[in-house]
Amino acid sequence: MKPIEIAPGIYDVGVNDWNIEDFHGYSTPFGTSYNAYLIMDEKIALIDAVKDKEHFPEEMLHKVAAIVDPAKIDYVISNHTEMDHSGALGKVLQAVGVDTPLICSRVGHKNLALHFHQDWNFKVVKSGAELSLGKRTLTFLETRMLHWPDSMFTYIKEDQILFSSDAFGQHYAGNEKFDDVLGGAVMPHAKKYYANILMHFSPQVLKLVKAVTAMGMEFKMICPDHGVVWRKNPRKILDAYVRWANQERVHKAVLVYDSMWSSTEKMANAIAAGIAEKGVEVRPMTLRKWHRSDVMTEILDAGAIIVGSPTLNNNIFPTVMDMLIYMKGLRPFNKLAAAFGSYGWSGEAVKQINTQFEAMKLEIMDPGLRVQYVPNKESLETCVEWGRKIGGAIVQG
Ligand code: FEO
DSSP states (O other): OOOEEEETTEEEOOEEETTOOEETTEEOTTOEEEOOEEEESSSEEEEOOOOOSTTHHHHHHHHHHTTSOGGGOOEEEOSOOSHHHHTTHHHHHHHHOTTSOEEEOHHHHHHHHHHHOOOOOEEEOOTTOEEEOSSOEEEEEEOTTSSSTTOEEEEETTTTEEEOTTTTOOOOOOSOOBHHHHGGGHHHHHHHHIIIIIGGGHHHHHHHHHHHHHTTOOOSEEEOSSSOBBOSOHHHHHHHHHHHHTTOOOSEEEEEEOOSSSHHHHHHHHHHHHHHHTTOEEEEEETTTSOHHHHHHHHTTOSEEEEEOOEETTEEOHHHHHHHHHHHHHOOOSOEEEEEEEESSOOOHHHHHHHHHHHTTOEEOSSOEEEESSOOHHHHHHHHHHHHHHHHHHHHO
16 A cells, blocks of 8 residues: 655555444444655654554554655654554654654643653644744644644645644545545535534634634645545635534434334424424434434534433433433534423433433423323324424524
8 A cells, every 4th residue: 555645745654444333432334544644855754643453553654664764754743642643653653763753732742641651752842833844844733622632733834734633534434535536425524523523622613713814824735634635625624614613503403312112203203294394304313223423413503403212211211311421522502402202101201301401501492292102193293283393493593
């Protein structure tokens, strides 16, 4: 496998992880890539490493060696401590030289020490610090909590190329290495990535976009640590990030539920029909089929989150609680919310879902809808009417 020259003298020496299916709770049916970048100048810099799994470190070093003897690398830059980018650092430094300056943020230094317990030659940089490689200058920009406290970007001002760590990434493994080559598929991957990795950090995203705009930074190319490089129109992903960070909503309801004996499912279908009658897009998503990370992708731009659960042993059904906990961590906002469900005798689930909605500070638009045991014709008509009410509220905004 050859390294890919993404710009004159700049190479992607990362690897594809074709087979990963679960990325800490995020379903990755298209795999992912761990990108790392080699910059050839009078001084040579390597940005990030790869996961220390299987053959990945060896493959990365093989790609580096196809361009230059790794021992000639002058600087290793760690934009982010998480192990998918730092895991192979030990093996990389063995090949490059253990005394090679390892450039990172202040928190990066602390976190790398806590991960690897090695006395490497750390060089801590602050936001705005510059490093000349010869013809090119690297500028470092701390991006705390985007998405870890150690995260930072590296920018080449002469080429206007940004190495953005996890930001603007997509979990996608492919031989396509650029947005224009992957084509229309790139935005759905980027949206799922934002919804599941960065939604929680939306205020920091908006702050960062404001800061780089104020600094007058222009981007001809954005190179994330996962997926393809944005070269055709980097503005497109920046604008999408602003939209997603504001959680701008469209006329759409996500109706996520599970069911024990199909009664909650019957309610879900009737509610969906009522919502659709108001001209609102509705996505009924049973947790027997849909992964929580796909549900979050749909929630990102939805106007309403409708959650359905039967009551099991006086509680919310476990799959629905899993969904709610995952959702709460990602902090959706600017959404209406409502709960429904079938029950046998105690029926606590709807109330407990509302408690979760309150914890998420979502706008509960209705106390909830319950049906005892199996819905009949009348109760299904009540569900349709309840759906119409939700659809009308979404349209009214
Ligand atoms: Fe791709 Fe935060 O690691």
